[in-house]
Amino acid sequence: MSNGFAASDDRLPAYARLRDTLTARIASGVWTPDKPIPSEARLAREFDVSVGTVRKAVDGLVDEGLLERRQGSGTYLHAPSFNASLFRFFAMRDGDGGPLSIPQSKMILRSRADAPAEASKALGTAKTIKIVRLRSLQDQPVLFEEIYIPCARFEGFEALPDTAFGPLLYPTYFEHFGVLVKRATDEVSFGNASDAVAQQLRIKTGDPLAVIRRTAFDIEDKPVEWRIASGSAHGFRYRSEIK
Template identity: 40%
Template sequence: MQSISPTPQSRGAADLARTDPRLPLHARLREVIAERVRSGEWSPDQPLPAESALVEYYEVSLGTMRRVFRDLVDEGLLERRQGTGTFVRRASLDASLFRFFRFGSAGSGFPQSRILSAARQVSTPAIATALGIGTGDEVLHLHRLRLYDEQPVLVEDIWLPLPLFEPLERIGADDLGDLLYPTYERACGQIVAAATEELTIEAAGAADALLLGCARAEPVVVVERVARSHDATPLEYRRSRGLAHTFRYRIDIR
């Protein structure tokens, strides 16, 4: 007599069976889906399969499936549009540095960015730590000035790990555009999904003082950012400096 097959019927149920059975089903399914998202299986322009399709594939109820999606939306991994579909979330952090600084003519002005230099460089320990690579590994270094209404506002150094961002070298510095993150995605297929920022206050160095048009040793706010992909790989290390007296940051707690 042949033994009844103990294996699940669908491919999806098999994937689920591999997760920790002590966890609730929705938590297990969440990890399975999150893993597929992080692996880059779906681009931000293609919708994920419909919830009804996934319900069949994983053999769970609609309620469970929707719970999973809601958690992943809260987590910032996905976004849903009624009538349209479920999409991998594409972050929009590029202009966000400006939220730290205030300017004379709010609204009327326009932001601009000027690449001052772009060159290969050997990574220092600080850069290597931030990007999770080895000290001495080659990185791409961009030096950039950001303006608002023709006024210099931010000085930025940007470091990018190198095999990954090689395509950028073939783009002229003038063609990188004002927004870098869409360029990363277009040229290198890298999607920035999250970032950590650290704010400190220092005295302006000679070079920065010149660019920002202030006295030496004037206080500047330093924003250090590490941007990451969905799977938490560091993609970019950025150090931005702006005049302290234009700094203003607002935060709502709970």
């Protein structure tokens, strides 16, 4: 297609077609959050359009949350912070009472597995890689997680070396597979601990649990992860501010 635009509707204005093209470039992993994207002038030359057209396309991606402008530094890929997002539901602090830190993660399992019905429905496939993790704060287990990701998007995940994993999975998704998690939805419910979960969390079988089901989506709004995280209900909290 002329101007190097990705395939899109020719009836769309140039800025909209450029926005779609830049979205495809983001999805391909060409740009990373730690370096600014090319300048508007450079993009204008590359696509043979005006700087104003580029600015309007970039403005749209900023509004959508895919890019962010940093004063005096440039425009960057916006990587949402999910550092302690699940832990907003739990009254857990370090021993000094300070802010929440990123909990430690222990990888218990990662292997190919058929997803359970709920995960399969959320992801649109039963062919998944299952991840089981235990997350702890100061050696105290806080969350037990079962996570499912589609094999088609994460080919080779189960074979990655242990050094590829830190306390957070989303950076690994992006760095190794070009999958950028843009948003996630969390659903909270309550249940009782099974023998297996109780053993991992060091609580009693049948103790009350807070259960968080999360579906995470990439920049094209396609589901890329489903997880169920369980923690002791004794530490659960919920806060809502209405204005």
